[in-house]
Amino acid sequence: MKPIHTILALYTVQMAFFAAIWLAMAWLRLSRRATAHWGLGTLLLAVGMGVVLARPWLPPGLGSALPNLVHLAAAAVIARGVRVFVRRPGVDRWLLAVAGSAGGVVVLANGLGAPHAWTVVAAGLGMGLVLARAALDVGAGLAEEIGPAPAWVCSVPMWIIAGLLSGRAALALVGVSGSGAPLDTGQARQIMLSLALVLMALMLHLAMAAMLMLRLIQRLRHLSQHDALTGLLNRRAFGQRLEAERARQHRHPAPMALLALDLDHFKTVNDRWGHAAGDAVLVAAAGVLTGAARRLDAVARMGGEEFALLLPGTDLDGANQLAERLLEALRDLTVDYEGTPLRITASIGAAVSHDPTEDPEEMIRRADRALYLAKAGGRDRVVCAGALSVIDAPSTPGEAASPRRAA
Numbered sequence: 001m002k003p004i005h006t007i008l009a010l011y012t013v014q015m016a017f018f019a020a021i022w023l024a025m026a027w028l029r030l031s032r033r034a035t036a037h038w039g040l041g042t043l044l045l046a047v048g049m050g051v052v053l054a055r056p057w058l059p060p061g062l063g064s065a066l067p068n069l070v071h072l073a074a075a076a077v078i079a080r081g082v083r084v085f086v087r088r089p090g091v092d093r094w095l096l097a098v099a100g101s102a103g104g105v106v107v108l109a110n111g112l113g114a115p116h117a118w119t120v121v122a123a124g125l126g127m128g129l130v131l132a133r134a135a136l137d138v139g140a141g142l143a144e145e146i147g148p149a150p151a152w153v154c155s156v157p158m159w160i161i162a163g164l165l166s167g168r169a170a171l172a173l174v175g176v177s178g179s180g181a182p183l184d185t186g187q188a189r190q191i192m193l194s195l196a197l198v199l200m201a202l203m204l205h206l207a208m209a210a211m212l213m214l215r216l217i218q219r220l221r222h223l224s225q226h227d228a229l230t231g232l233l234n235r236r237a238f239g240q241r242l243e244a245e246r247a248r249q250h251r252h253p254a255p256m257a258l259l260a261l262d263l264d265h266f267k268t269v270n271d272r273w274g275h276a277a278g279d280a281v282l283v284a285a286a287g288v289l290t291g292a293a294r295r296l297d298a299v300a301r302m303g304g305e306e307f308a309l310l311l312p313g314t315d316l317d318g319a320n321q322l323a324e325r326l327l328e329a330l331r332d333l334t335v336d337y338e339g340t341p342l343r344i345t346a347s348i349g350a351a352v353s354h355d356p357t358e359d360p361e362e363m364i365r366r367a368d369r370a371l372y373l374a375k376a377g378g379r380d381r382v383v384c385a386g387a388l389s390v391i392d393a394p395s396t397p398g399e400a401a402s403p404r405r406a407a
């Protein structure tokens with residue numbers, strides 16, 4: 001066995017092994033559609049190189065065209081997997097046109113008995129363009145999700161393979177001696193190219209594995225910081241935001257407000273209409289809170305039917321205004337649950353702090369105490385912990401809407 005055949009056989013085994021891993025991931029439903037594409041594409045790479053190794057036993061025309069066609073199909077399937085992964089799953093006409101035209105030229109060149117260099121030019125340029133497109137998709141499509149730097153690093157192997165294949169095609173096109181020869185001829189240039197392909201294929205699969213891992217890490221991070229039902233921050237993440245805002249308050253003194261909000265008589269929604277109806281109300285209420293908050297505010301579900309809003313740079317007046325708007329919006333909210341209109345109200349306890357040394361837990365306790373007073377005072381109202389004054393409105397039809405003093 002010549003050294004070139006050993007290298008190509010190693011590449012074939014490597015690709016078959018990677019294909020098995022991607023297909024196993026698809027079976028485990030890890031980004032299933034993308035990993036299934038990558039498994040199939042990688043399997044085609046193994047088959048394509050297997051055909052190169054079997055060339056001595058194949059008819060001359062077939063032995064030249066078939067591996068290139070299979071490799072073209074492999075590159076297109078992997079590139080489509082990348083598009084699915086970066087959530088651009090529609091049919092990509094550009095990808096189809098490039099792979100289809102390159103494949104057409106390969107078939108035509110072999111049918112007309114043209115030199116092998118023509119096959120190398122068409123297949124090399126086709127694969128180069130398809131992989132360059134995939135590299136662009138990775139860099140641009142993942143920048144927001146995993147950060148621009150990791151996204152572009154993951155795209156590097158695709159750029160290099162695209163460059164290698166296009167470079168070989170360009171050399172064959174201008175007639176540089178030996179550039180258009182089949183890989184398995186064993187010339188020094190072909191050995192170097194084969195070694196580079198083995199290395200780059202390894203890097204390509206590492207990069208795709210890294211993309212998958214970074215996405216999983218982002219998902220885990222999101223799950224650990226957000227409430228699964230409403231998508232709001234959870235209690236732990238809210239505590240971290242509160243600590244961070246406290247630290248900022250040390251550097252840039254400014255007031256900070258915290259609203260503790262609890263839906264009124266929520267248990268009756270569950271008891272009367274069922275848990276799913278209660279869940280629908282919680283999701284709708286969360287939508288109202290996020291809709292009313294500013295970008296720099298933090299909105300959290302602290303547990304059950306209890307929510308909290310952290311309002312940096314907000315004084316008592318600002319907190320009161322937002323709390324009133326929230327009560328108003330929740331009163332106006334009608335949740336349509338399987339044809340049944342569900343209505344709710346809420347009570348709010350507000351705490352404002354100008355003192356960066358105040359323990360964040362103490363601020364939460366002050367807001368909770370004010371919330372307790374709002375509940376005790378009749379619900380559907382705001383009580384501010386600082387001034388301990390009830391500042392908003394009743395829910396019961398017929399009850400006066402004028403502000404009342406609490407304590």
Ligand SMILES: Nc1nc2c(ncn2[C@@H]2O[C@H](COP(=O)(O)OP(=O)(O)OP(=O)(O)O)[C@@H](O)[C@H]2O)c(=O)[nH]1
Nearest residue numbers: 262263264265266267268270275276278279304305
């Ligand atoms: N549907 C649903 N219900 C929940 C969830 N978490 C907690 N609950 C329910 O929320 C209800 C809270 O009831 P209570 O603590 O008595 O409060 P309430 O009925 O709103 O009464 P007040 O707060 O005093 O106005 C309980 O019935 C819990 O089972 C959830 O994720 N989904």
